[in-house]
Amino acid sequence: MREIGWGFIGCGEVTEKKSGPAFNEVAGSHVVAVMSRHELKARTYAEKHNIPHWYTDAQALIDDPDVNAIYIATPPVAHVTYAIMAMRAGKPVYVEKPLAASYEDCVRINRVSEQTGQPCFVAYYRRYLPYFKRVKDIINNGTIGKILTVQLRFACPPRDLDYRRGEELPWRLQANISGGGYFYDLAPHQIDMLQDIFGIITRAHGYTANRGGLYEVEDTVNAVFQFESGLNGCGSWCFVAHESAKEDRIEVVGDKGKVSFSVFDYQPIHLYLSDGVHEITVDNPPYVQLPIIKSVVETLQGTGNCTTTSVSATPTNWVMDRILGKI
Numbered sequence: 029m030r031e032i033g034w035g036f037i038g039c040g041e042v043t044e045k046k047s048g049p050a051f052n053e054v055a056g057s058h059v060v061a062v063m064s065r066h067e068l069k070a071r072t073y074a075e076k077h078n079i080p081h082w083y084t085d086a087q088a089l090i091d092d093p094d095v096n097a098i099y100i101a102t103p104p105v106a107h108v109t110y111a112i113m114a115m116r117a118g119k120p121v122y123v124e125k126p127l128a129a130s131y132e133d134c135v136r137i138n139r140v141s142e143q144t145g146q147p148c149f150v151a152y153y154r155r156y157l158p159y160f161k162r163v164k165d166i167i168n169n170g171t172i173g174k175i176l177t178v179q180l181r182f183a184c185p186p187r188d189l190d191y192r193r194g195e196e197l198p199w200r201l202q203a204n205i206s207g208g209g210y211f212y213d214l215a216p217h218q219i220d221m222l223q224d225i226f227g228i229i230t231r232a233h234g235y236t237a238n239r240g241g242l243y244e245v246e247d248t249v250n251a252v253f254q255f256e257s258g259l260n261g262c263g264s265w266c267f268v269a270h271e272s273a274k275e276d277r278i279e280v281v282g283d284k285g286k287v288s289f290s291v292f293d294y295q296p297i298h299l300y301l302s303d304g305v306h307e308i309t310v311d312n313p314p315y316v317q318l319p320i321i322k323s324v325v326e327t328l329q330g331t332g333n334c335t336t337t338s339v340s341a342t343p344t345n346w347v348m349d350r351i352l353g354k355i
Contacts, residue, residue, distance in 0.1 A: 029328050035061040036093035037086050037110050038074040038102040047101070047151065048077065050318040057325045063089040086110055090117045097328060100124060103205045104212070108133040111338075112312075115146040122149045122324050126216040127341040128209030131349045134342040141188060141338055149324045149334055150341035153289070156319035161308040162288050163297060163316040164225050173284030178226065178261035180218055180278045183269035188244045190268075201243045208352055209245035209266040215351075217264070218278065218291050220344045226255045228343050234351030240268030251351045262277070267343075 034051050036043060039062050051059050060079035064070035074082035083089040090098060098114040101109055101125040108129045111121045124166070127150050128134045136315045141148045154160050155182065187200045199205045200213045209287055223229060234251035238244070249265040274288040287299040297308040313319065326332025 029097060029330070030056055032057045032097050032328055033060040033094050033327050034058065035063065035089045035092060037063050037087060037089060037100045038124075039064050039069060040101060042103050043073075043099075046153075046315065047099070047124075047317040047321065049217045050098070050315040053315065053318055054325045056321045056329060057321070060094045061089050067227055070204055071326045072244065073211075074101075078315075081294060082337045083139050086113065090119060095119065097122065099209065103199045104129040104207050105205045108137055111137050111148055112140045113140040115140050115144045115148065118144070118146065120147045120149075120328060122151065122321070124151045125206065125220070125337075125341070126150075126345055127338055127343060129212075131342065131345040131355055134338065134345045136337050138342060147327070148235070148338035149320075149327075150227050150336055150338055151317060151320065151345075152181055152217065152224075152336050152341060153320040154217055154221050155224050156323060157312050157316060159289075159294050159312050160221060160224075160307065162310045163287060166287050166297070167225055167282075168282055171301070172282030172287055173278065174245060174282055175226070175259055176283060177260065178222060178265035178278065178280050180261065181221070181275050182214065182218070182264070182277075183273045183275045185270050185271050185274065187238065201245055203245050207330050208348070209243070209247060211265050211352070212348060214263060214292070215249075215348060216344050219347050220341065221291060222261065222278070223343060223347075226257065226259055226261075228256045229253045229261075229347045230256045232347045232350040234353070235341070236352060239266075241269065246352070249351060253347065253351075295322075310326045 051057050052150050059079050061084055062079050063076050063083040067084050070082040098119050099120050100110045107123050111123055112119045201209055232253040236246035237248045240247045247268045251263045253261050277291050279288045288298040299306040323332050323334040327334040
């Protein structure tokens with residue numbers, strides 16, 4: 029497969045800011061079709077981005093002969109259906125995170141990928157960003173010594189949209205669509221990043237609560253987990269915190285120092301050693317998904333080896349479902 033003609037299922041915010049433009053930045057990769065259930069949205073998006081074809085039916089897009097790879101950018105509940113449709117049609121898939129709205133659906137996707145021989149890649153793009161590669165280097169080269177524990181803290185105030193009721197709530201707060209609340213939307217990047225650095229989490233347990241009362245799903249989560257190496261970690265998430273408590277931080281503690289970094293706002297990395305605190309600034313590309321999309325395209329072209337597959341992404345859903353008590 030030399031020329032990759034992408035078909036987008038979904039054309040929301042993520043395709044505008046993080047991923048969409050990157051598909052045309054890679055040699056041999058072009059966006060040729062887009063689909064939305066809303067005709068005006070699909071047509072407007074196609075015209076704005078000079079995309080030749082637009083559809084309101086996913087199967088029609090998948091069947092388009094100019095499309096030979098599918099990007100799925102819908103809410104998580106639909107990932108499993110569209111991924112399976114595409115792979116059974118003989119077309120590889122690149123799907124937004126999390127892979128699915130449940131661990132069980134991830135297993136279904138993996139099964140069909142194996143049966144059809146079609147790869148399914150997942151948009152855990154932070155694995156490829158220079159910022160996190162620098163963090164990984166610091167940890168792996170022994171700068172902070174033997175790793176003793178990992179601590180994750182995330183807190184943010186409610187958004188204006190969170191005060192809506194019922195079906196007017198953002199889809200991320202409708203568990204039947206998203207798989208959970210904001211935890212299921214944001215924690216995947218954090219958990220995947222930790223597993224990329226430290227290996228698979230094999231034990232996880234959590235406590236959830238709704239402290240703010242703004243919506244039905246959990247707004248506060250606390251968890252403990254253990255990696256296959258025996259390393260322990262813990263995490264806390266609060267999505268209804270006061271502005272003063274706002275935090276986006278992971279700390280990795282070693283016997284020779286500590287490294288502290290953010291996951292979403294890319295604040296400078298802080299390295300704590302015996303000679304003081306070192307602040308490290310690392311720039312990321314303007315389209316943050318460009319490095320991973322380049323890897324996916326090169327893999328489909330036969331010149332690369334993207335390892336961010338559905339199989340590698342599935343443990344993150346397992347951890348989240350364990351923390352939320354879903355399995």
